[in-house]
Amino acid sequence: MIAVLGTQAVAKERRLWSQIKKWQKRLRLQEWEVAWEAVADGVIGEGLGADLQIRNPEYRRAVIRVSDWRELKGMDFHARHEMLHLALNDLRDRAMELAQRLGTEAAEREMALLAKLEEVAVTRLQRAFDEFEPIKDGEDQFY
Numbered sequence: 001m002i003a004v005l006g007t008q009a010v011a012k013e014r015r016l017w018s019q020i021k022k023w024q025k026r027l028r029l030q031e032w033e034v035a036w037e038a039v040a041d042g043v044i045g046e047g048l049g050a051d052l053q054i055r056n057p058e059y060r061r062a063v064i065r066v067s068d069w070r071e072l073k074g075m076d077f078h079a080r081h082e083m084l085h086l087a088l089n090d091l092r093d094r095a096m097e098l099a100q101r102l103g104t105e106a107a108e109r110e111m112a113l114l115a116k117l118e119e120v121a122v123t124r125l126q127r128a129f130d131e132f133e134p135i136k137d138g139e140d141q142f143y
């Protein structure tokens, strides 16, 4: 059983990594150093299977954190989704910078709105990509 889980984990790791590399190339994000890490449940936002952290903006280092690692599914979805967030990162950064120049209350309101708008944009882009290259059931589980 342990050997089987180990094999599945390796397959999942390979799959996630290949998807990150594919989307990095496709979205022309090669100037970024992208890594991933598995995190314990509850480390990232509730209801999220993954998120994106910019660890070192000057050196363009980003980390995709994945929390539902043991479920052995969703790697294609997470890689695609988080890499689209990375594609919008410069726009997001600049907008957040401008929002911070407002008063504290207004800044918080605008930053929350910007985060929602970014999520809407990423979801729309992801759906558009999904139409051209659907993620089939089970496709992202084992390769």
Ligand SMILES: [Zn+2]
Residues within 6 Å of the ligand: 081, 085, 119, 122
């Ligand atoms: Zn998102």
